[in-house]
Amino acid sequence: MDNLSLIAAIGNYFELGLDNHLIWKIPEDLVFYKKMTMGKNIIMGRKTFESMPSVALKGRNPIILSSHTLDNVCDVITFDDFHKLIDYVKKTNEEFMVVGGSSIYEQFLPYVNTMYLTELQNNEPFEADTFFPYFDETEWNIQLMNSFMDNDIPYIRNKYVRKR
Template sequence: MLAAIWAQDENGLIGKEDVMPWHLPNDLQFFKNTTENNTIVMGRTTFEGMNKRALPNRQTIILTTDKHYQADNVIVMHCIAEVLNYEKNYDGIVFITGGSKVYDSFLPYCDIIYRTVIHESFEGDTYIPEVNWDDWTMIDISEGTLDEKNNYSHSFETYKRKQN
């Protein structure tokens, strides 16, 4: 199964200078709990924005057109077809985790979307691509907890692709 997971502000912003423009531990924990023991796919720029650090308890695939790109503890792939072929032969969930171009390439193939909406507006330079929400049904929503570490109102939403 192929799923996309992201956090965005009210305007669809997902990044600023290759990193997230907010700090929200609840969302980081949601991401960890949702993606652990599965595979995550991200573009090279997103990976480098994480200091080239593969996340524990996940197989990480880096998607790049650079045929010579190497990094520790990851699989490097060079095209969408490679990732889709991997997903066909994988028992778990393959999560698309960014950036914007990677989401744009894979959203047509995704079965599930996990979206955290932060009910604020931030400054940044990267937005989630246009999603045709008519193709999706919300199957779950929950409000995030506000506390001293999580000071932005937020909700966790799960969508399933509608069957034709």
């Protein structure tokens, strides 16, 4: 789907999060996240929604997937069914960005056309309880966007565009 992209920061061992939080703090990556999501529809799971500071939602249009009614939340759209949400995305030309977490990446990955992955170059695995799903790199054109090898945590950023 051309109007559906994905953004994530992943460890070398596909680590994503621990105890419903990000594992690392990379200020430059938060700036990139802001640039890529501002003004867009952002799709996330209920757990990621609950873990996000309000500043990460401000100026975006959050769409939350949850099987429950979410109490005390406003200015968000909720869906209780993945396929209803996919139909909603299909019916519009607006841009949608999938922002996690693990269960959401797993379900949406087959449908996204573009992925922006910040890829940490850690030698040892980070402690993690959620992981980015496996994907076959040969199905994607990969463009190196940036590399930050002199940081405390070296990382690169790749843009993946699905081969047609």
